[in-house]
Amino acid sequence: MKDGWTMILAAVGIIVALPILAFGGGGDSGQGLFDRRVDPPDLSALPDRAYAPQDPDQVTIASGPRTDINGFETVAVARFRMQGLVLSRKDYKRDHASGYSPVDLGLGWGRLSNPRIAALMTFAQGNRQMRYSLPDGDMIPQSEIGASLTNAHLVPAGPEQKRALDRVRRGDVVHIEGYLVNVTSPDGTARWVTSRSRYDTGYNACEIILVQRIRSYTPGA
Template sequence: MKPWLRRAIFAVLVGGAGCWLWPQSALRHPPGVLIAAEPVQRLIAAQPLGDVRGFQLTAVATYAIQARVLRTKRSWADAADLVPYDVALGWGPMSDQAVLDRLDVSQGNRFFFYEWQNEPPIPEREIACHAANNHVIAANPQVAGVIRKLRAGQVVKLRGYLVNATKAGGFRWPTSLTRTDTGNGACELFYVDAAEAGNDVI
């Protein structure tokens, strides 16, 4: 192989690794609430959605949310074939750059975490009630593509169903049906059939 070609291939490989190891930095916005509206949830009679990648899904509520992306995390375990991505979303005060600048937001083990130094920028209850970690199930390749490319700071609009998932052998994964819970079981299991994302309010 010619030396220049070897160097070119090496540069491509290193560049690709850099994109994997160091994702794009978060988008920033001027201080102020980006998304004032609350998520819209409507309970429905249990509606089977059928088999999705080996899991049985049952819709229990319609759900639509417009929010700021706080973090995304690719999962490789814990039913990752059904839910490859967790997306932490914030609205109201949790879409405000001035608030987020004083919080350290992270994800791990299917949970969403936030920390602060000294005093929280807003009451902790307000943080918990205006942010949620969504276990996203993409209903189609178009939605999957939007979710895969999400970047912290983007405004995203998602629509679909909150679902409970089961699988042979006793596996059961229920969704949260409130935005005010915390801890284990507080995340939304969100079957998304429509998704839009951009840098500005949609």
């Protein structure tokens, strides 16, 4: 599309979103569906280079570790490591998933890890979803965008990881290591399933990442 808001990954309205819950979704109360606030810094002012040229690294594991996160059980399905440019950030405090995942990061790699290219796009997050607009729809193919962008649901493994995650801002370059996990609610009535592919779209297309190590920096700082 040449203008207007484009749902992520297709012209027909596909969204990068948290997997559908048995009892329904829902974002933080008192907020609109999408938060279009743009946090500093201005991406166009950052150096012109790709900071994460490589795709995320993922290794499937047959029987991964189980971890308790505030009563939610996570089960690892793959080891996961990635570097990406933070395109947007959304914090959650009152939705069904905030007990284990307090923040979503919109992360780009490949050409989308170049701040000058990312600055030409507009990103919005809300209700565990992410969407973007690209004024010049021919600049980057939709297929490339879909394979170079994720709305990651981050699960800090402990207080240290939570503090490091709290410091991450839009425009930072972030390196994350941990696991892709499926999550079960404390009462066992709901289950969240992580994506394991960079090429899927729509619901169930987001990575749920149990963060064991995370570091970040601001380019040019």
